[in-house]
Amino acid sequence: MPSPHTHGHDVGERLFVHRHSVIHRLPAEVKTVAMVAFIFTVIMTPPNQFWAFALYAVILVGVAGLARIPARVILPRMLVEVPFVFFALLMPFFGTGPTVEVLGLSLSQAGLLAGWGILIKGTLGVVSSILLAATTPARDLLMGLERLKVPELLVQIASFMLRYTHVVSDEMHRMKLARESRGFTATGIRSWPIIAQSGGALFIRSYERGERVHLAMLSRGYTGRLPQLVTVTTTAADWFTAMSLPAVGLIIALTAIWAGR
Amino acid sequence: MTPSLRIAGLAFAYPDGYQALFGVNLEIAKGERVALLGPNGAGKTTLVLHMNGLLSGGVGTVEVAGLTVEKQNFPEIRRRVGVVFQDPDDQLFMPTVRDDVAFGPANMGLTGSDLAARVDEALEQVAMSEYADRPPHHLSFGQRRRVAVATVLAMHPEILVLDEPSSNLDPASRRELADILRGLDITLFMVTHDLPYALELCPRSVVLSEGVVVADGPTRDILLNDELMRANRLELPFGFDPRNVPA
Ligand SMILES: Nc1ncnc2c1ncn2[C@@H]1O[C@H](COP(=O)(O)OP(=O)(O)OP(=O)(O)O)[C@@H](O)[C@H]1O
Ligand SMILES: [Mg+2]
Numbered sequence: 001m002p003s004p005h006t007h008g009h010d011v012g013e014r015l016f017v018h019r020h021s022v023i024h025r026l027p028a029e030v031k032t033v034a035m036v037a038f039i040f041t042v043i044m045t046p047p048n049q050f051w052a053f054a055l056y057a058v059i060l061v062g063v064a065g066l067a068r069i070p071a072r073v074i075l076p077r078m079l080v081e082v083p084f085v086f087f088a089l090l091m092p093f094f095g096t097g098p099t100v101e102v103l104g105l106s107l108s109q110a111g112l113l114a115g116w117g118i119l120i121k122g123t124l125g126v127v128s129s130i131l132l133a134a135t136t137p138a139r140d141l142l143m144g145l146e147r148l149k150v151p152e153l154l155v156q157i158a159s160f161m162l163r164y165t166h167v168v169s170d171e172m173h174r175m176k177l178a179r180e181s182r183g184f185t186a187t188g189i190r191s192w193p194i195i196a197q198s199g200g201a202l203f204i205r206s207y208e209r210g211e212r213v214h215l216a217m218l219s220r221g222y223t224g225r226l227p228q229l230v231t232v233t234t235t236a237a238d239w240f241t242a243m244s245l246p247a248v249g250l251i252i253a254l255t256a257i258w259a260g261r
Numbered sequence: 262m263t264p265s266l267r268i269a270g271l272a273f274a275y276p277d278g279y280q281a282l283f284g285v286n287l288e289i290a291k292g293e294r295v296a297l298l299g300p301n302g303a304g305k306t307t308l309v310l311h312m313n314g315l316l317s318g319g320v321g322t323v324e325v326a327g328l329t330v331e332k333q334n335f336p337e338i339r340r341r342v343g344v345v346f347q348d349p350d351d352q353l354f355m356p357t358v359r360d361d362v363a364f365g366p367a368n369m370g371l372t373g374s375d376l377a378a379r380v381d382e383a384l385e386q387v388a389m390s391e392y393a394d395r396p397p398h399h400l401s402f403g404q405r406r407r408v409a410v411a412t413v414l415a416m417h418p419e420i421l422v423l424d425e426p427s428s429n430l431d432p433a434s435r436r437e438l439a440d441i442l443r444g445l446d447i448t449l450f451m452v453t454h455d456l457p458y459a460l461e462l463c464p465r466s467v468v469l470s471e472g473v474v475v476a477d478g479p480t481r482d483i484l485l486n487d488e489l490m491r492a493n494r495l496e497l498p499f500g501f502d503p504r505n506v507p508a
Binding site for chain 1: 310313315336339340342343344346348350351352354356363364365367368369398412413416
């Protein structure tokens with residue numbers, strides 16, 4: 001199996017895993033809508049219907065398989081969830097109502113269920129987002145949002161963040177080289193003031209470079225709207241393919257709600 | 262025939278109060294190649310930024326092929342004036358060379374195969390076609406400068422303005438860029454500290470000093486005018502004699 005490679009190694013594109021698959025080929029806005037809808041069906045599922053979550057997980061594994069995104073790409077990225085896991089783990093200790101004994105600890109039943117709900121729904125949501133990001137270049141996602149008529153200003157802010165992460169990380173790299181080539185090594189607390197100072201300089205430098213980039217964009221006729229360089233034609237078949245995901249999700253969710261009455 | 266560029270009585274002070282230009286007058290005919298010489302801080306970049314309205318608010322007028330540089334004309338002005346900035350990293354910001362070259366013409370409303378043709382043509386002109394799908398920040402400095410030139414050529418400008426095009430290029434890249442620029446059928450305005458380069462490419466030179474034009478004439482005459490050269494901190498490289506360069 002070929003190892004995942006990225007085209008361009010752009011900072012903003014680090015999450016994208018270049019493959020040729022059905023999922024990669026779907027237009028960004030179609031995937032975005034399908035993912036958000038799928039997450040909604042997961043959220044509306046009552047936490048005590050464990051089988052439903054097992055099915056959701058199987059579906060996501062299926063999507064990952066179709067997109068040929070291996071577990072070793074997905075699992076490390078799930079670490080972003082860790083802070084929420086802490087929160088979920090605390091719930092059983094602070095919940096009210098009837099309790100159960102687990103390993104000599106008295107835990108709230110409602111808290112356990114709520115904690116589990118947060119954990120599993122959060123995890124499924126995170127995995128869905130990871131899959132979207134791994135199969136859609138960040139720039140396409142932004143253009144997709146534009147096509148979905150998300151307010152232009154929001155899309156603009158997001159796209160500038162994307163571009164400036166690049167500017168800033170470049171600048172950071174150059175300053176690091178400049179520091180180190182003059183004999184600086186970051187050792188211990190005594191180097192902190194220097195790092196802090198370069199942090200300030202980094203801000204100014206990135207800001208000024210950002211401004212020069214902006215001037216260069218204006219010179220080429222930029223009017224506040226990034227041109228759509230590729231004309232994407234979204235077909236009914238694309239929507240049909242993508243929406244089959246939340247459709248199945250909805251069936252599961254409704255069945256779970258009905259079963260849990 | 263209307264000149265490609267006409268600047269009349271242009272004076273400008275930066276918002277912090279520093280006056281950089283004191284009444285600049287300049288006219289460049291269509292198809293001319295003109296070098297702008299002058300010491301550091303003379304106001305050369307400031308002047309360039311006025312040509313497409315990136316700086317404004319002083320007195321005087323700038324016209325490009327008869328069209329006044331003012332807010333309601335900006336889209337057309339920016340199509341007509343192609344500015345290549347000193348640092349190609351400021352100019353190139355899209356994920357691939359192709360997208361970057363397409364940025365300008367796409368802003369002008371070109372799409373589909375027209376857009377693709379423009380991009381191919383511009384990359385062809387600077388001999389960078391085979392790099393179309395590479396990310397710009399992975400190219401060498403000289404290659405990035407060439408792509409930067411392509412990004413504005415793709416807009417089919419009336420006048421190409423270059424801010425220190427030969428800086429940081431190795432001798433071979435410098436010569437290749439000269440060949441490319443000489444081959445273009447376009448009005449050229451080039452800011453440079455590289456006097457042999459000015460002599461090689463531009464029959465006419467303008468010297469800017471402390472915000473005013475102090476000389477305007479054949480490049481060879483200017484480079485041979487010792488008094489003028491010394492007064493404006495212009496120095497020929499060691500061993501270079503314009504007299505030995507065939508006209
Ligand atoms: N943003 C600014 N605010 C205030 N003063 C500025 C600004 N940019 C430039 N200046 C000043 O205006 C004068 C002209 O600057 P300019 O950049 O046009 O010079 P230049 O001829 O391009 O010099 P160089 O050969 O070094 O590129 C300089 O004295 C400079 O300090
Ligand atoms: Mg300058």
